[in-house]
Amino acid sequence: MDPDILLEVKDLQTTFTTEDGVVNGCNGVSYSLKKGETLAVVGESGSGKSVTAMSILRLIPEPPGQIVRGQILFDGIDLTTASEKEMRKIRGKEIAMIFQEPMTSLNPVITVGRQIGESLKLHEPQLSSTKIKQRVIELLDLVGIPSAEQRCNEFPHQLSGGMKQRVMIAMALACSPRILIADEPTSALDVTIQAQILSLIKKLQQQLDMSVLMITHDLAVVAETADSVAVMYSGRIVEYGAVDEIFHQSKHPYLDGLKKSMPRLDIEQEELYTIAGMVPNPLDIPSGCPFRSRCPQEMACCQNEPPTIFFSDSHYARCWLYADGGHHD
Amino acid sequence: MTDQLVLKVEDLKVYFPVKKGLLKRTVGHVKAVDGVSFEIKQGETFGLVGESGCGKTTIGKAIVHLEPAFAGKIYYKEQEITNLSEAEMRPYRATTQMIFQDPYSSLNPRMTVANIIAEPIRFHRPDADVTAEITAYLEMAGLRKECMLRYPHEFSGGQRQRIGIARALACRPEIIIADEPVSALDVSIQSQIINLLKRLQRELGLSYLFIAHDLSVVKHISDRIGVMYLGCLMEVATTKELYNNPLHPYTQALFASVPIPDPRKRSAKVPLQGEIPSPLNVPPGCKFQTRCPYATELCRDRVPQLEQVGDGHLVACHHWNNLHKK
Numbered sequence: 001m002d003p004d005i006l007l008e009v010k011d012l013q014t015t016f017t018t019e020d021g022v023v024n025g026c027n028g029v030s031y032s033l034k035k036g037e038t039l040a041v042v043g044e045s046g047s048g049k050s051v052t053a054m055s056i057l058r059l060i061p062e063p064p065g066q067i068v069r070g071q072i073l074f075d076g077i078d079l080t081t082a083s084e085k086e087m088r089k090i091r092g093k094e095i096a097m098i099f100q101e102p103m104t105s106l107n108p109v110i111t112v113g114r115q116i117g118e119s120l121k122l123h124e125p126q127l128s129s130t131k132i133k134q135r136v137i138e139l140l141d142l143v144g145i146p147s148a149e150q151r152c153n154e155f156p157h158q159l160s161g162g163m164k165q166r167v168m169i170a171m172a173l174a175c176s177p178r179i180l181i182a183d184e185p186t187s188a189l190d191v192t193i194q195a196q197i198l199s200l201i202k203k204l205q206q207q208l209d210m211s212v213l214m215i216t217h218d219l220a221v222v223a224e225t226a227d228s229v230a231v232m233y234s235g236r237i238v239e240y241g242a243v244d245e246i247f248h249q250s251k252h253p254y255l256d257g258l259k260k261s262m263p264r265l266d267i268e269q270e271e272l273y274t275i276a277g278m279v280p281n282p283l284d285i286p287s288g289c290p291f292r293s294r295c296p297q298e299m300a301c302c303q304n305e306p307p308t309i310f311f312s313d314s315h316y317a318r319c320w321l322y323a324d325g326g327h328h329d
Numbered sequence: 330m331t332d333q334l335v336l337k338v339e340d341l342k343v344y345f346p347v348k349k350g351l352l353k354r355t356v357g358h359v360k361a362v363d364g365v366s367f368e369i370k371q372g373e374t375f376g377l378v379g380e381s382g383c384g385k386t387t388i389g390k391a392i393v394h395l396e397p398a399f400a401g402k403i404y405y406k407e408q409e410i411t412n413l414s415e416a417e418m419r420p421y422r423a424t425t426q427m428i429f430q431d432p433y434s435s436l437n438p439r440m441t442v443a444n445i446i447a448e449p450i451r452f453h454r455p456d457a458d459v460t461a462e463i464t465a466y467l468e469m470a471g472l473r474k475e476c477m478l479r480y481p482h483e484f485s486g487g488q489r490q491r492i493g494i495a496r497a498l499a500c501r502p503e504i505i506i507a508d509e510p511v512s513a514l515d516v517s518i519q520s521q522i523i524n525l526l527k528r529l530q531r532e533l534g535l536s537y538l539f540i541a542h543d544l545s546v547v548k549h550i551s552d553r554i555g556v557m558y559l560g561c562l563m564e565v566a567t568t569k570e571l572y573n574n575p576l577h578p579y580t581q582a583l584f585a586s587v588p589i590p591d592p593r594k595r596s597a598k599v600p601l602q603g604e605i606p607s608p609l610n611v612p613p614g615c616k617f618q619t620r621c622p623y624a625t626e627l628c629r630d631r632v633p634q635l636e637q638v639g640d641g642h643l644v645a646c647h648h649w650n651n652l653h654k655k
Contacts, residue, residue, distance in 0.1 A: 044515040044516065044517060045515055160604055161381075162604055163604070190380040190381055190542065190605075191380070191542065191543075191544065191583065191586045191587055192380060192582065192583065192586045192600070192601040193380075193604065194586065194588070195585075195586040195588070195599050195600060195601070196599050196601075196602070198588070199599045217515065217516065218516075218588075219516070219590045220587070220588035220589060220590040221588055222590075223588065223589065223590045223591055223592045223594075223595070224588040224589070224592075224595060226592075243592045244592055244593070247590070247591055247592050247593075248593075257517065258516055258517060259590065261516055261517055261519070261520035262516055262520070262545070262590060263519075263520070263523065263543075263545040263546050263548065263549035264545055264589075264590065265544060265545045265548060265572070265584065265587050265589065266589050266591070266594065269549065271524060271527075272520040272523055272524055272549065273520065274517070274520045274521045274524060275517040275520075278485055278487065278488075278518070279485075279515070279517075
């Protein structure tokens with residue numbers, strides 16, 4: 001393994017058993033996160049971007065969920081087979097997560113100070129309660145919450161949405177994790193607060209030398225924060241590359257369509273481009289390329305599993321358009 | 330677009346009483362909308378943008394009498410409709426329709442699509458050929474007529490939003506108040522709905538009050554835009570003028586906060602510090618002064634009024650002229 005790689009997800013498949021059948025949350029997903037890097041996983045709802053992240057922390061409810069295939073390598077341990085005891089040492093200490101909805105992810109009846117201190121208490125039991133309190137105040141300061149000493153005795157409902165998200169970040173950073181998973185950290189926030197939170201995450205990442213796995217549906221947030229990008233559709237990665245390759249040399253028709261259908265502030269557009277149809281029902285994903293029913297360049301060979309074509313060391317797409325055998329009709 | 334006004338709002342105020350104590354005495358007011366004026370011409374789209382809690386949704390609700398106006402006037406064409414009773418309001422109900430933000434909670438889960446759309450038709454035009462009309466409105470909204478007998482839970486978010494649009498169209502409205510109609514949808518579905526709304530406007534000559542927090546969406550659909558902050562309009566201008574020449578520091582900061590989907594245009598700076606103050610405790614003078622990088626003594630003392638600074642360009646800032654020169 002490349003010594004720079006901190007976390008490697010290999011051919012991960014997570015399924016959910018429902019009354020109507022087995023659904024693939026993610027299917028054959030592979031990516032790696034380097035030290036200090038920000039990897040963005042982008043996709044629409046149901047594309048499996050959160051399922052992969054939840055699988056890393058083993059937060060998938062089992063049953064109905066199950067990791068059926070693949071490996072998640074972190075520090076020489078395969079997280080897919082690690083025991084619950086081992087996982088507990090990793091969660092919050094080595095890999096921490098910020099959830100999408102700061103409004104519902106905090107416990108409403110416990111002060112924010114105690115909630116932040118909880119993971120310190122668990123992972124560093126030798127710390128005295130005064131030390132913990134001190135550290136909590138430092139953390140609140142770090143994430144830019146004014147009058148931290150007073151704030152740590154407040155309850156979540158006394159804080160605004162942006163402040164709650166800062167508390168969530170402080171909580172995640174409590175044990176100085178090596179990896180921060182941010183699941184749509186700004187989707188519930190206003191645009192001016194979003195800018196503040198994104199810049200805060202970036203600043204802390206440099207300060208604490210963390211790697212960030214940024215999960216989002218918003219391509220603009222990706223462009224603003226990521227070093228590498230994985231684009232997901234129907235549980236699979238359809239294109240992967242460095243951020244500049246994704247935005248300026250994109251290959252997959254889905255990514256192209258997605259980029260063209262965004263209303264933009266910086267350029268003039270007449271009619272917006274639309275991707276026809278909808279995301280396929282996860283119970284009934286078409287064979288071969290999952291995007292083919294909506295793809296303007298669909299070919300006969302798309303019914304077969306698309307090949308992975310590399311355009312550079314870091315950039316690949318899974319699409320028949322670029323295979324030797326593929327040609328336009 | 331024609332020059333005829335279809336909707337005019339004059340100095341509208343919507344206040345919510347704050348009650349306290351055993352006797353629930355009113356101890357103060359949350360001024361959700363505090364003196365807003367604007368007008369919409371036939372076939373025009375007026376966009377309202379602002380952060381959450383700025384009062385943009387409340388304006389929409391006040392126009393259709395879902396919230397009572399505390400003061401001010403609302404006109405539909407020449408007719409004042411601010412304080413009409415339920416019965417007097419009825420003829421005007423059909424003229425102004427709403428499309429709501431959340432397509433999951435704005436459709437009755439126990440009604441079929443046909444019934445959802447038939448209800449306004451039966452109410453407003455009892456003699457109409459209901460089935461034919463349902464089919465026509467479904468088609469207009471881009472749904473097949475086979476959808477008629479199905480229930481809302483069988484549809485995706487984008488399709489549900491189309492049902493909501495068909496329901497609004499069934500009243501044959503002239504004005505549609507669209508309250509964040511695409512913010513709950515995925516990007517690829519969002520563009521379908523925006524294009525649909527634009528097409529319907531062209532074909533039916535509809536006027537829109539388009540309420541959203543996403544500046545790129547508002548820019549794309551609106552002819553004119555009003556920027557709101559804490560219940561007041563800070564700046565009003567045509568879309569082009571506003572984007573090329575934003576004068577209010579808040580408008581400038583808002584635009585600068587929007588992430589651009591191009592990694593080569595990354596900017597490191599955070600344009601606006603702090604958060605929107607609580608509407609219970611609004612700062613004196615200019616409401617934006619607590620976050621404004623250019624605030625002076627004057628801003629803390631006096632409330633700036635909206636003043637005309639160009640053709641149809643209004644701004645409420647004491648210093649716009651000096652900032653402009655810089």
